[in-house]
Amino acid sequence: MTVWQERFAIKDRVALVTGASSGIGAEICEVFAxxxxxxxxxxxxxxxxxxxxxxxxxxxxxxxxxxxxxxxIDGAEGVVSRALEMAGTVDILVNSAGTAIVGPATEFSLEDWDRTMALNLRAPFILARGLAPKMIAQKRGKIINISSQTGVIALPDHAAYAASKGGLNALTKALMTEFAPHNIQVNAICPTVVMTQMGRKLWSPPEKSGPFLAATPLGRFGEPVEIADMALYLASPASDLVNGALMMIEGGYSSV
Known part of the structure; x- marks a missing residue:
């Protein structure tokens, strides 16, 4: 292994990835493995x-x-317990699980609001809180939150989703300030629409994708592997100085 490969290596690191049943989470699992x-x-x-x-x-x-x-709550806490039982520690936590329930704010149910916050914001906190003590003890760790460009910019019909991802971005920075002295890096990835199976279903109609792509300088959506590759960088020693960052992967949308 050459020197540059060592900087990007995560060999034998234990990585817990949520939302791994499909989409971005599954892609991250495959790239990490x-x-x-x-x-x-x-x-x-x-x-x-x-x-x-x-x-x-x-x-x-x-x-x-x-x-x-x-x-x-029991599900999130149970994952912490089972992961530590399996491996003894977790070196890398990727909070990829999430839900995107959209609709006009005036018609949005409180049940959908609560579900969005529980999965997109509360669960990452529970997992980070539960796994951080082991990371602190070993003086090394990586926490990577899969957020969204919608946590930074505004989109109609995304009040709950945007609030949850904006909160996740703030949580990323807050946890960074607490964990950085222990050599733990906490960062967030903020993608554009990603062409997972769900992404293709929701964003394939030209009448919906057209205006969004017209406002994106690169003129296209993302692919799951592009998010997984950024997660690999953030999981590796190559990113040890990157901390509290919101990594925008959105073709330039938020820059214009």
């Missing part, structure tokens, strides 16, 4: 997690799974 990490994948769909585990095993990677709904 390919980079040598010992992946613990958690999500609500046990069948999809098992398929992911098989795919990673087929490529020679290491993956264990924890089916759970971290939108529930």
């Amino acid at each position: 390919d980079a040598g990490a010992r992946v613990i994948a958690t999500g609500r769909n046990e069948d999809k997690l098992a398929a992911l585990q098989s795919d990673i095993a087929a490529m020679g990677g290491n993956c264990r799974i924890i089916p759970a709904d971290i939108g529930e």
